[in-house]
Amino acid sequence: MKLFIKDQIGPRCIIKEDGQKIYDAIHGALQNGETVTLDFEGVSQFASPFFNFAIGQLLKDIAEADLRRLLQIEHLNETGKMVVERVIENAAKYHGDKDYRKIVDDILEQQAKESD
Amino acid sequence: MTQKIIQIPTLNDNPQDFTQLFGTWSEANDYYADICFDFSVCRFLRPTAVAFLGGLARLIESRFGSVTFDWSTLHDSWVKTTIRQNGFASVFGDPSAPWDGTSIPYREDSALDMNGVMDYLTYDWLGKGWGKTHLSERVRDAIAGKMWEIYNNAFEHSDSKIGIFSCGQHFKRKNELCLSAIDFGLGIPAKIRNFVGTDSRAQSLPSDACLRWAFTRGKSTCTGGVARGLGLDLLKEFIRVNQGKLEIYSNDGYALVDKDGERYENQDISFEGTVVHITLRCDEKLYRFRDEAGVSMNRRRES
Numbered sequence: 060m061k062l063f064i065k066d067q068i069g070p071r072c073i074i075k076e077d078g079q080k081i082y083d084a085i086h087g088a089l090q091n092g093e094t095v096t097l098d099f100e101g102v103s104q105f106a107s108p109f110f111n112f113a114i115g116q117l118l119k120d121i122a123e124a125d126l127r128r129l130l131q132i133e134h135l136n137e138t139g140k141m142v143v144e145r146v147i148e149n150a151a152k153y154h155g156d157k158d159y160r161k162i163v164d165d166i167l168e169q170q171a172k173e174s175d
Numbered sequence: 176m177t178q179k180i181i182q183i184p185t186l187n188d189n190p191q192d193f194t195q196l197f198g199t200w201s202e203a204n205d206y207y208a209d210i211c212f213d214f215s216v217c218r219f220l221r222p223t224a225v226a227f228l229g230g231l232a233r234l235i236e237s238r239f240g241s242v243t244f245d246w247s248t249l250h251d252s253w254v255k256t257t258i259r260q261n262g263f264a265s266v267f268g269d270p271s272a273p274w275d276g277t278s279i280p281y282r283e284d285s286a287l288d289m290n291g292v293m294d295y296l297t298y299d300w301l302g303k304g305w306g307k308t309h310l311s312e313r314v315r316d317a318i319a320g321k322m323w324e325i326y327n328n329a330f331e332h333s334d335s336k337i338g339i340f341s342c343g344q345h346f347k348r349k350n351e352l353c354l355s356a357i358d359f360g361l362g363i364p365a366k367i368r369n370f371v372g373t374d375s376r377a378q379s380l381p382s383d384a385c386l387r388w389a390f391t392r393g394k395s396t397c398t399g400g401v402a403r404g405l406g407l408d409l410l411k412e413f414i415r416v417n418q419g420k421l422e423i424y425s426n427d428g429y430a431l432v433d434k435d436g437e438r439y440e441n442q443d444i445s446f447e448g449t450v451v452h453i454t455l456r457c458d459e460k461l462y463r464f465r466d467e468a469g470v471s472m473n474r475r476r477e478s
Contacts (some may be wrong), residue, residue, distance in 0.1 A: 073323055074289050074403075103316045104293060106323045107405040108331075116401045140315040145405055151391050153402035159371040162388075163380065165369075169391075170384035173439075 060088045065101035072139070074104050078112030089121055089129050100134040105142050114143060115150035123151050178209040180245075183217045186224035188353075188452065190442075193424055199292045203231055204447075214249040214433035222342035223355040223452050225263050225281055226249025230340035230448075232267060232433070232478045233283065237337050244268065261342060277304055279343030281327050286338065287330045289323075295341070296322050300354055304345045309459035318455075318462070321413045324406035325356050325451050332396060333449060350457045359448040363389050370396040382428030383439035388474050390430065390437065411437070414453070417461045425449040 060065055062084060068077045085095045097113075126147075135143065181202055186192045203210055211227065232242040244267045249255050258264045262273035263281040273280065279300050284292060296319040300306070306315060329339045335358035343354040361369070364385035371377045388394050390411055394405030411432045414421040421432040425443055431438045 065272065071293055073293065073320070074287075074327075096359075103313075104297070104320050104323075104446060106320045106327065107328050108403075111401055111403055112406070118402075136313065140311075140322060142320075142405075142409070145392075145409065146402070150402040152393060156191060159374050163371050163374045163376050165394075166371075166380055166384045166388045167376070169387055170381065171176055173387070 060085065060093060061096040061098060063100065065099070068102070069122060070101055070103050072099070072102055072109040072113075074106075075108040075112040076141040078114075081113035082116055086117060087129075089117060089126070092129065094115040094129050096131040096133060097135075098133045099136070099139060102134075102139070103136070105136075105139040107142055107146060110143050110146040111150070115153075118147070118150040118153075119156045123147065178211050179203075180211045180213050182213050182215065183220070183224075183228065185216070185218040186220050188221045188223055188454075192221070192224070193450070194444055194448075196224060197254045197424075197444045200227070200231055200446060203235055206240075210235055210242075211243045213245050214251070214254065217249070217254055218251050220254050220257065221304055221355075222261075222279065222344045222353060223357070223450065225258060225261065226340040226342040226355045226357045227450065228267050229266065229281055229283060229342075230337065230357050230359055233337045233340070242267075257344075261344075263342070272457070275303070277345045277347065279345070282341040284326070284330075284339045284341070284470060287326070292326050293319055293323060295353075300343050305347075305352065305457045305459075306345075306361075309457070310462055314462045318413070321410055322354065322453070324410050325453075328406050329356060329358045329360070329449065329451075332363070332366055333358040334366070335360035335448065345457070352455045352457055354453045356451045357448065362428075362447055362449055363423070364428050365447075366396055380472045381441055382426050383430075386423065386425065386428045386430045387439045390432070390439075418456055418458075420454040422452045423449060424452075 062081065064072060067080065088095050176188050181199060184195050186196060235242050246269045248265065259269065259271040260274055260276045261278035261281045264271055265273055266281060282295055297315055301310060301315040301318055326339060329335065337359055339356055339358050341354065341356045347350050364382035367385040367388065368377045368380055390407045392408040393404040397403040408423065414432050415434060418434040423430040424446060427442055429440045429442050
């Protein structure tokens, strides 16, 4: 399966809604173990919300190693590559359920460190 | 109720100027009626102040108050030229039409308009003057994508009922390009306190600590099972690499990111909303990809 992103989305991969469209188009194929190619030829502008939804959320039910094996990315410029890598790294560490007590602990712990 | 006249002071981008701006917000915020802004004593108005005043006017209007800018009191020629050129004056009733110049247009976004904002950043902010002549198209695209994160954050997190207000300027003598984006929503610290509201300590979390958390990679108040929290981190990284400056005023919190690091403070101010102010150094050597001619910093991956 190969998707030409410019045809699907346009030259700007910016917003989460467009990312969701790509996710919806490729998620099933990847889950079935098929190889998917995303071709970014002609796409020039990128931001993290697009990739969070297009690629980051794939890691909810696909292991990072499988994703890296099955998902091929072509013609993505340097800016886009940097954002994708950051998104994958962030998504791999993400735990969906919010533990509010832990968040408050984190905030106060950071604060205490700074005060030392 | 009679009309309240609020004097617009001379407003630069120094801490005391922000204190004055938030004082003006407070003065107008407490008065649910007709307000007239008077320019008699104003000798300078930075883009932050322009965007802020525009947003403040819309905030008052959203509460069914009326706002007028008394253009007859505008005597300073620099201020007059700037706010006519950037379109602010015509948006608020001055008969003059804006024109192209070093001022970056005043912009109001009541709803998320991706192409409108990206065009503004790419062509109006970066695509003329220094940006047009000194930056490659690739670099402009890369910077615009980073700046988009400001707008995305504001629309996604601020709960601003009236949207986002922007303005910018290229200051040739200082060799700086700046952009301000302001929302009149909850504010980042208040948003975080609400987010963790089930914890008994939530409402006593200090604003500086909340801002520090918000700037940390992967931290987000978004729910829904998709990892987020990269916007401010990417922006922070870009600013530091390129020796620019990012300042955020939100509620009583203040964040500064520059080449020397990050600083978070609690200040003696009060503002329901967030001001993001970015200053880029206009030195094209700082904004080149590795494979672009003349690159002097080998380890830099991108702008």
